[in-house]
Amino acid sequence: MPKISEERKSARRDQILEGARRCFAEYGYEGATVAKLESEIGLSRGAIFNYFPSKEDLFIELAVRDSARMSDVWVNEGLEAVVREVMELDPAWLSVYLELFRRIRNDPSFHERIESRMRAIAPANRERIEQAQREGEFREDLSAKEIGVFVNLVLNGLAIMRAGGEELPSTDLVLTLLRDAIGPDRARMPARRSA
Amino acid sequence: MPKISEERKSARRDQILEGARRCFAEYGYEGATVAKLESEIGLSRGAIFNYFPSKEDLFIELAVRDSARMSDVWVNEGLEAVVREVMELDPAWLSVYLELFRRIRNDPSFHERIESRMRAIAPANRERIEQAQREGEFREDLSAKEIGVFVNLVLNGLAIMRAGGEELPSTDLVLTLLRDAIGPDRARMPARRSA
Numbered sequence: 001m002p003k004i005s006e007e008r009k010s011a012r013r014d015q016i017l018e019g020a021r022r023c024f025a026e027y028g029y030e031g032a033t034v035a036k037l038e039s040e041i042g043l044s045r046g047a048i049f050n051y052f053p054s055k056e057d058l059f060i061e062l063a064v065r066d067s068a069r070m071s072d073v074w075v076n077e078g079l080e081a082v083v084r085e086v087m088e089l090d091p092a093w094l095s096v097y098l099e100l101f102r103r104i105r106n107d108p109s110f111h112e113r114i115e116s117r118m119r120a121i122a123p124a125n126r127e128r129i130e131q132a133q134r135e136g137e138f139r140e141d142l143s144a145k146e147i148g149v150f151v152n153l154v155l156n157g158l159a160i161m162r163a164g165g166e167e168l169p170s171t172d173l174v175l176t177l178l179r180d181a182i183g184p185d186r187a188r189m190p191a192r193r194s195a
Numbered sequence: 196m197p198k199i200s201e202e203r204k205s206a207r208r209d210q211i212l213e214g215a216r217r218c219f220a221e222y223g224y225e226g227a228t229v230a231k232l233e234s235e236i237g238l239s240r241g242a243i244f245n246y247f248p249s250k251e252d253l254f255i256e257l258a259v260r261d262s263a264r265m266s267d268v269w270v271n272e273g274l275e276a277v278v279r280e281v282m283e284l285d286p287a288w289l290s291v292y293l294e295l296f297r298r299i300r301n302d303p304s305f306h307e308r309i310e311s312r313m314r315a316i317a318p319a320n321r322e323r324i325e326q327a328q329r330e331g332e333f334r335e336d337l338s339a340k341e342i343g344v345f346v347n348l349v350l351n352g353l354a355i356m357r358a359g360g361e362e363l364p365s366t367d368l369v370l371t372l373l374r375d376a377i378g379p380d381r382a383r384m385p386a387r388r389s390a
């Protein structure tokens with residue numbers, strides 16, 4: 001077997017993951033059969049499962065990459081950027097998450113495999129929130145964890161509206177209310193009458 | 196065929212709906228076959244579909260009843276009660292909603308059937324928010340609709356955490372941040388250091 005460079009391996013992984021993402025989004029997680037994955041990815045099952053031993057591994061890797069990207073956006077570009085990002089996620093791909101909720105809740109090992117990967121991402125967010133607190137962007141009477149949980153509630157709420165094809169509220173409205181919740185005391189803008 | 200009183204009809208509808216709810220929660224929407232629905236409800240398919248012509252009708256009626264109950268809690272007992280209610284919803288039943296998101300998004304007639312029923316519920320919430328604004332409980336610089344949308348974002352975020360079996364934030368934290376977002380200007384409590 002010829003030796004494959006790390007670079008080629010990494011490109012191959014990306015190819016597999018992006019094909020799997022398209023396939024899951026189009027057919028749903030259950031509907032994405034091995035044959036459909038092969039066709040969308042353009043590789044044989046042997047080649048695919050050499051990198052990712054199961055469909056579950058493919059999904060977990062995609063979910064972790066999503067979270068890492070969201071975290072990067074939050075850390076490097078701030079709250080507004082992450083809100084905009086969530087509001088533009090692909091509804092078909094979001095539905096794959098929703099489809100898997102029952103399974104994640106009922107399958108402790110699947111749940112733990114995802115959680116353990118996600119835990120590696122959380123510290124960067126925590127530090128970013130603490131920095132925002134020190135700089136007076138966020139309130140200091142709550143912990144960074146508490147603020148993070150609330151922001152996640154709102155982002156999850158947006159994601160679910162997006163997944164359901166509902167009309168989203170304006171970014172401006174979401175940011176105004178979010179900032180009033182987590183901003184420093186008396187950060188609220190002077191009252192405006194909405195149209 | 197013997198004549199059935201309205202009262203008995205209504206009791207029968209309740210029996211069917213509660214059985215269907217248990218069945219959907221246990222097996223998922225797709226997994227709830229007609230045979231399983233018959234067994235859980237304790238009636239034949241003929242009797243069931245006499246009241247609800249399809250599985251879709253059963254789900255829509257259950258979803259509308261849920262929304263109406265949430266709306267009642269909000270209107271009659273206030274924000275804290277509705278937050279507590281969402282945090283105690285049955286995760287298995289919530290997963291049925293998540294399972295149907297893809298379908299609702301992709302099937303305009305299903306979507307419209309749900310939406311048209313939901314629109315009948317919205318005005319009561321709107322009025323309750325407007326009243327809370329007049330009484331100084333909620334901010335007045337945003338419309339009641341805008342406030343309602345944001346509360347829904349947070350409630351949906353809680354529901355999705357609950358569906359995924361995740362540990363929920365404390366009711367106290369959610370209410371503090373929600374009230375700071377939608378409460379009147381400078382409603383925020385004196386800063387407290389979190390433990």
